[in-house]
Amino acid sequence: MKTNSKLKPNANSKSESLADFKVGVDNVIFSVDITYNRVLVLLRKRNNDPFKNYWSLPGTLVRQGESLTDAAYRTLAEKIQADNLYLEQLYSFGNPGRDPRENPDSYGIRYLSVSYFALVRYEESKIINQTDYSIAWYRVNDIPKLAFDHDKILDYGWNRLKNKLQYSPLAFDVLPTEFTLNEVYKLYCTILGENFSDYSNFRSRLLKLGFLSDTGVKVSRGAGRPASLYKFDSEAFAPLKDKPLLFI
Amino acid sequence: MKTNSKLKPNANSKSESLADFKVGVDNVIFSVDITYNRVLVLLRKRNNDPFKNYWSLPGTLVRQGESLTDAAYRTLAEKIQADNLYLEQLYSFGNPGRDPRENPDSYGIRYLSVSYFALVRYEESKIINQTDYSIAWYRVNDIPKLAFDHDKILDYGWNRLKNKLQYSPLAFDVLPTEFTLNEVYKLYCTILGENFSDYSNFRSRLLKLGFLSDTGVKVSRGAGRPASLYKFDSEAFAPLKDKPLLFI
DNA sequence: TTAATTTTGGTATTTATTACTATAAATATA
DNA sequence: TATATTTATAGTAATAAATACCAAAATTAA
Structure with missing residues (x-):
């Protein structure tokens, strides 16, 4: 059934000219360090060819009997300890030649990447250090040249974050x-750019949406009058889920 | 390199337990018949097993050396003659067991579907009739049970249409x-549901956005005063592309 | 003790949305 | 032909929202 990748496939036989794929999942994992106002992306350093010693998005190849989401969660769980993470599928990248392991003559196995977009809470998560390679948070505006087409995938994820922030919680x-x-x-401000709104008006607009509840607890962060701690009330948000609304 | 699908793979060898995939593209192609206010989806009737005689989304398997988008355009071009169609990637479905051709013991080849979302102009497009199977427009709220997980894919596309209509042109x-x-x-009204706004106010809101230009030509559609023909001015829209705006 | 900083509540102005009215220009019909 | 009906378009008053400010309150910093 499978074509020998050394042989040119028979162009007349339709099924013979189909591409064979391995499927990987790659995660664009964001967090935000609010004390320094930094948007961070989790990267790992590759310890094998191709792209040995390059940084890349944490990913894995999908195993037999494994769903795409499971593969995404598996590689996530290997790298970071986080509960209540947000995960959604981002985009699939499968153009021929995107992985140097592919045969340059376009026959043989191809590598398709289904990318996932994840959000974790920086303060409540912990990187699991690996014995054989490094993992680190990188600032989103200070990313080295990544392995494969991971720059493109990261860019896609970054745009998703910026867009979705405007109309979802x-x-x-x-x-x-x-x-x-x-x-x-x-x-x-950090994600959408400095001067996008006035603080006082942003506050009242956000509060009027009605899904932030004041815990009553006051905290002092440096100088100034102590502020109330709020939390997101998912029940109060539920009825707004399908309404078109702008958060900004 | 490839595992024999009859054999249970060696659990200790990591590379042996990777899944092998064929990748397909499936298109959710929408059009709207404005004379009857109908949202239509292009379906084809399968003439082969699995799901012989079921209707399905038009799709194809990706060939060697072919990009995902090319495969999507190829199957689209085979089925419909349309210029200026809108195409974007929708979602990837790759859970084990989604295709009955897969081995039930979870080893062997899996089928991953990268779905695409397309829009064509009903009046300016033409179905290319096939010799060996039927193609037809189906009303989106009157769809038969489809092959594979295509109901789910169609549903995903339908939601994309409803959501994106609210904040993009x-x-x-x-x-x-x-x-x-x-x-x-x-x-x-047809897509978002009957009574979502007042016509007069919808008009002025839409015109104020500034990207519809009046051609000056008046047309009579049945009774009543003739209306101006407008067209979308993509240059006038360009600066608004990245701004968060609601069309409704 | 005073200055600086930050939160919070508030107001006046401008702008947008909404509900509605009136007129224009066509077709349908008696 | 005269009149009713239909649809397009412009416009308006009332309401709601967004925006640009202001000021008091409660803290830290000097």
């Missing part, structure tokens, strides 16, 4: 479970 | 190149 998946309104504001 | 990819404002309004 992604912010509350990267912020700590309890946060001040100023922290929400700074998050939006 | 998809409407002008399904409407004829020149249209009356009432036709835009009816399109939004």
Whole structure:
């Protein structure tokens, strides 16, 4: 059934000209360090060819009997300890030649990457250090040249984050479970660019949406009057889920 | 290199337990018949097992050296004659067991579907009749039980259409190149549900966005005062592309 | 003790949305 | 032909929302 990759396939036989694939999942995992206002991406350093010593998105090849999501969760769980992470499929990259392990004559096995977009809480998660390679958080605006087409995948994920932040409550998946309104504001500033709105108006607009509940607890973060800690109320948000709304 | 699918793979050898895939593309192709206010999906009747005589999304398996998008365009071009069609990747479905051709013991070849979302203009496109199977437009709210997991894929595409219509100018990819404002309004009503807005206010909101240009030509569609034909001005829209805006 | 900083509540102005009205220009019909 | 009906289009008043500010409160920093 399978064509010998050394042989040119018979062009007349339709089934013979089909490509054979290995499928990988690659995760674009974001977190935000609110104390330094940094958007971070989890990268791992490759210890094997191809792209040995390059940094890449944490990923894995899909195993027999394994679903795509399971593969995504598996590689995530290997690298980071985080509960309540947000995960959604991002995009699939499968153009011929995207992996140097592919035969340059275009026959033989191809590598397709189904990418996933993940959000974890920086403060509540912990990198699991590996014995044979390094893992690290990288600032999203200071990324080295990555292995494969991972720059493109990362870029795709970064755009998803910026867009989706505007019309869905992604912010509350990267912020700590309890946060001040100023922290929400700074998050939006960091991701969407500095001067996108006035703080005072951002506050009232956000509160009017009605899904942030004041815990009553006050915290002091440096100088100034202490702020209330809020948390995201998913029940209060539920009825708004399918309505078109802008968060900014 | 390839595991014999009859044999249980060696669990100790990592590479042996990787799944082998064929990759298919399946297209969710929408159009809208504005004279009858119908949202249509292009389906084909399968003439082979599995799911012989079931209707399915038009798709194909990716060939050697072929990109995913090329495969999507190839199967599209085989089935429908349409210029200026809109195409974007939708989602990838690759869970084990989604295709009955897969071995039930979870070893052997798996079939992954990368789905694409397409919009064509009903009036300006033409189905290419095939000798060995039928192709037809089906009303989106009157779809038979489809082959494979194509119901799920179609559903995913239908949601994409409904959501994206609210914050991007998809409407002008399904409407004829020149249209009356009432036709835009009816399109939004048909897709988003009857009573979502007042016609008069919808008009002024849409016009204020500034990317519809009046051709000056008046047309009479049945009774009533003739309406202006408008067209979408992509240059005027360009600066708004990255701004968060609601069309409704 | 005073200055600086940050939160929070608030207001006036501008802008947008909404519900509605009126007129224009065609077709349908008696 | 005269009149009713239909649809397009412009416009308006009332309401709601967004925006640009302001000021008091409660803390830390000097």
